[in-house]
Amino acid sequence: MSDLTLREAIARHGLDARKSLGQHFLLDPSVCGRIAALAGDLTDRHVIEIGPGPGGLTRALLASPAAQVVAVELDRRAVALLAELAAAHPGRLTIIEGDALKIDVTTLAPAPRRIIANLPYNVGSPLLVGWLRQAAAIEGMTLMFQQEVAERITAAPDTPAYGRLAVLSQWRCRCDLLMRLPPGAFSPPPKVWSAVVGFTPRAEDPGDALFRAMERMTAAAFGQRRKMLRGALKSLGDAEGLLAAAGIEGSRRAETLTVAEFDRLARELLARSV
Ligand code: SAM
Numbered sequence: 001m002s003d004l005t006l007r008e009a010i011a012r013h014g015l016d017a018r019k020s021l022g023q024h025f026l027l028d029p030s031v032c033g034r035i036a037a038l039a040g041d042l043t044d045r046h047v048i049e050i051g052p053g054p055g056g057l058t059r060a061l062l063a064s065p066a067a068q069v070v071a072v073e074l075d076r077r078a079v080a081l082l083a084e085l086a087a088a089h090p091g092r093l094t095i096i097e098g099d100a101l102k103i104d105v106t107t108l109a110p111a112p113r114r115i116i117a118n119l120p121y122n123v124g125s126p127l128l129v130g131w132l133r134q135a136a137a138i139e140g141m142t143l144m145f146q147q148e149v150a151e152r153i154t155a156a157p158d159t160p161a162y163g164r165l166a167v168l169s170q171w172r173c174r175c176d177l178l179m180r181l182p183p184g185a186f187s188p189p190p191k192v193w194s195a196v197v198g199f200t201p202r203a204e205d206p207g208d209a210l211f212r213a214m215e216r217m218t219a220a221a222f223g224q225r226r227k228m229l230r231g232a233l234k235s236l237g238d239a240e241g242l243l244a245a246a247g248i249e250g251s252r253r254a255e256t257l258t259v260a261e262f263d264r265l266a267r268e269l270l271a272r273s274v
Helices: 006-012 031-040 057-063 077-089 121-133 147-152 164-172 205-224 239-247 259-273
Strands: 044-052 068-073 095-096 113-118 140-146 173-179 194-201
Touching: 006 077, 006 140, 031 057, 031 113, 031 140, 031 173, 031 194, 044 057, 044 239, 057 068, 057 077, 057 194, 068 077, 077 095, 095 259, 121 140, 121 164, 121 205, 147 164, 147 173, 147 194, 164 173, 164 205, 164 259, 194 205, 205 259
Parallel strands: 044 068, 044 113, 068 095, 113 140
Antiparallel strands: 140 194, 173 194
């Protein structure tokens, strides 16, 4: 199997790319190697890959000093192809057939865990938010998204891309946009550019209740981003009291708030709802 080129393996298994599964494959081993390298030193790390597809990035991860790779793939055709790769790497590659949206990644491999993936674009954001909730149990993530999503994750306040995804991501992790790739790097090429974001979880674990409060806060604030916060936060109860307690002017708009200011608001919201 490892002697077959990716194109040969794809042809043998009839793995023609399906749009419904967000399939845009990376077939150039040097590009796959560069993405794996962006994850840093993987010595003794347990790597979780989501959506390995034909396994280009998987092969690069297996070439690293990672302890093992556990890969979750929804497409049965790809799972059959990957079974051959697993047989060629006994004990180092486990393929799980399933929907990553329904799987708790912390059950897949012990710590220290890294998630490394060229994500299916249609479910990239919900997958990310699920992992941010569990970021304390993850050592790091190196994830490819559509460039527009990568820019929303890493956006600064007072920019059009700044919103819920930026606040949740940057609240839980240091986020770095590490690499941009043109459509032609993929087969078939998507319509847009892609980009890799590196996530380094912050030491402090907010816990479930505060994470949920932050989700409610950012949903309300950015749900009506043109409104002043004293109006936008009304759905959460005493908006004026909440803002005053967090030391934030009610006339400000969500996109002007720093992540630290959102943190204060989420803590106030939690304190008032218990
Ligand atoms: N990693 C491969 C590569 O770089 O060539 C494939 C990347 S492709 C963008 C996304 C992969 O995720 C596809 O193989 C697709 O079948 C898989 N996928 C889509 N939805 C999924 C889900 N909910 N759970 C697990 N895998 C999924």
